[in-house]
Amino acid sequence: MSLRASSPAAAMAVLRRDLLLAARRPGEWLQPLGFFVLVTVLFPLAMDPEPSRLRMVAPAALWVSLLLASLLALEILFREDSRDGTLEQYALSGQSFTALLLAKTATHWLLTGLPMVLVGPLAALSLAAPAAAVPGIALALFLGSLSLSLIGAIGAGLTLGTRRGGALLSLLVLPLVAPVLIFGARATAWAIAGEEAAGALYLLGAMGVLALTLAPLAAAAAVRISME
Amino acid sequence: MGSIPAVRTTPAWPAALPESPWALQRTDNLLEVSQLHLWRGDRHLLRGLQFSVAAGQLLQLLWPNGTGKTTLLRCLAGFLHAEQGEVRWQGTNVEKDRDAFHWDLAYLGHESALKGDLTAMENLRLSCALRVPQKAERLRIALEKVGLGSIDPALPVRSMSAGQKRRVALARLSLWHARLWLLDEPATNLDAAGQAVFGKLLGAHLSGGGLAIVATHRAIELAGTANRFWVAPQEVPQ
Numbered sequence: 383m384s385l386r387a388s389s390p391a392a393a394m395a396v397l398r399r400d401l402l403l404a405a406r407r408p409g410e411w412l413q414p415l416g417f418f419v420l421v422t423v424l425f426p427l428a429m430d431p432e433p434s435r436l437r438m439v440a441p442a443a444l445w446v447s448l449l450l451a452s453l454l455a456l457e458i459l460f461r462e463d464s465r466d467g468t469l470e471q472y473a474l475s476g477q478s479f480t481a482l483l484l485a486k487t488a489t490h491w492l493l494t495g496l497p498m499v500l501v502g503p504l505a506a507l508s509l510a511a512p513a514a515a516v517p518g519i520a521l522a523l524f525l526g527s528l529s530l531s532l533i534g535a536i537g538a539g540l541t542l543g544t545r546r547g548g549a550l551l552s553l554l555v556l557p558l559v560a561p562v563l564i565f566g567a568r569a570t571a572w573a574i575a576g577e578e579a580a581g582a583l584y585l586l587g588a589m590g591v592l593a594l595t596l597a598p599l600a601a602a603a604a605v606r607i608s609m610e
Numbered sequence: 611m612g613s614i615p616a617v618r619t620t621p622a623w624p625a626a627l628p629e630s631p632w633a634l635q636r637t638d639n640l641l642e643v644s645q646l647h648l649w650r651g652d653r654h655l656l657r658g659l660q661f662s663v664a665a666g667q668l669l670q671l672l673w674p675n676g677t678g679k680t681t682l683l684r685c686l687a688g689f690l691h692a693e694q695g696e697v698r699w700q701g702t703n704v705e706k707d708r709d710a711f712h713w714d715l716a717y718l719g720h721e722s723a724l725k726g727d728l729t730a731m732e733n734l735r736l737s738c739a740l741r742v743p744q745k746a747e748r749l750r751i752a753l754e755k756v757g758l759g760s761i762d763p764a765l766p767v768r769s770m771s772a773g774q775k776r777r778v779a780l781a782r783l784s785l786w787h788a789r790l791w792l793l794d795e796p797a798t799n800l801d802a803a804g805q806a807v808f809g810k811l812l813g814a815h816l817s818g819g820g821l822a823i824v825a826t827h828r829a830i831e832l833a834g835t836a837n838r839f840w841v842a843p844q845e846v847p848q
Contacts, residue, residue, distance in 0.1 A: 385742045386713070394737035399725075402736075406727040406766075467721030474687060474739040476713035482740075607688050 392477040393485035400489040410458055411493040419500050422505035433510035440509035441570035445526035445563050447505075448498055448523065449530065453552050455494035456534040456567025460485065460605060464542045469605060480602040487535045487601065495527035509573045525586040526566035532593035532601075533558050539604030562589060572583070613768075623728040635667035638757075639664050640821055641790060646695035648685055650676075655681050656692070661847050663821050667836040668812065668848060670756045671825040677843050679825035683792045686823070687717045699790070714742075718796055722779040726768030730758060733767055738785055756807050772799040777807065782809050791815060791822040797830070 404411050425443045426436055463469045474481045502523040503516040537555035541547030569582035639662040648656040657679040663669050671679045684690045687695060697704045702779035704711040724733050730748055738744045753759060756777040767775055776799050797805050816835045
């Protein structure tokens with residue numbers, strides 16, 4: 383039957399469907415962003431708000447909040463679709479399951495990762511980072527959040543079948559994304575100090591490419607396992 | 611191993627069905643299952659099942675609760691992997707070309723896979739986009755056929771009754787043009803009219819050369835089709 387939808391068309395359909403669903407229920411994907419903003423804003427309140435000290439903790443504050451906020455977001459990545467049988471239908475659609483789940487992950491990044499990339503530099507400014515550091519910080523957050531979503535999808539897939547998978551998800555994903563945290567925070571620190579951050583950014587980019595090539599396959603396998 | 615028991619009932623073949631998506635051909639036993647063994651944990655749930663289903667046949671699984679109806683359907687769909695045995699679709703092992711088999715397959719489980727925040731039309735449109743993109747007109751006709759023609763088009767599925775949701779799922783089933791239907795308790799929550807609608811859909815599917823395996827507690831009566839009943843896993847399907 384030649385009418386059959388092609389794999390890219392099917393992936394686009396998944397993307398459109400998830401965007402439409404997000405538009406109907408905006409609260410869910412705004413929560414991680416709110417969490418991210420709140421935590422970074424709480425830092426100056428909790429410590430001596432002297433600009434030079436704030437600048438010193440800014441990278442750590444930004445990246446730890448980003449990590450925790452993405453974990454929060456990952457919990458909802460596959461949850462609803464698993465509960466209502468949508469994932470099963472995706473697996474049986476005769477389309478590449480990997481492509482469909484990658485489309486889901488991409489939508490998820492657009493809705494939760496990208497807003498944090500856009501708001502992150504503002505949060506850094508509130509932590510006394512100089513304006514000149516904004517492009518470097520934004521780029522680091524962009525590359526880092528991509529890897530976080532892609533790698534996190536594996537953990538989200540594996541913990542689908544478990545009740546109260548949130549804590550387990552953190553235990554699984556946090557060690558895997560430690561390199562992202564290390565190089566992301568380093569790139570941010572260098573950008574704030576006005577030094578060349580290219581080295582750490584290249585490594586972040588390399589991790590992003592690696593995650594893009596391998597993580598979708600692993601995530602699809604993980605979701606299949608939890609459907610058994 | 612022996613041969614597959616020859617329980618073949620000749621289906622009633624209509625002279626011509628122009629709307630049928632498949633060329634009508636008398637290929638016997640499109641689906642063949644041999645020596646299927648499956649464990650769930652410590653339980654040896656499916657013990658060497660052996661059966662086949664021909665074009666136009668309806669096989670009803672009337673097994674008692676907890677004997678593996680859902681497990682068998684999920685195994686046939688490919689969610690569970692049998693420890694032993696094989697499933698052949700049109701003569702080839704389904705493991706060899708999963709995507710081709712899935713393309714011919716429609717599975718309706720306990721969950722209807724509908725999004726509560728979307729309307730019935732949106733649900734149908736987006737799930738058809740994964741298989742065969744359909745015009746809005748076709749979707750509307752499918753909804754009319756399951757008795758949802760007069761429903762408010764802006765009504766999200768979450769506000770529908772359980773039976774209405776099931777009807778939307780049945781409309782989706784009819785739009786997919788899958789040749790093999792695996793249905794797990796499809797008539798749950800359906801009222802008498804809904805059951806009649808389901809019977810009609812199933813009848814049309816079978817007379818067009820389709821196959822269906824249905825797990826159900828209440829036997830479905832269908833006139834003019836090859837209706838087979840399988841009462842318990844240890845027996846041979848009649």
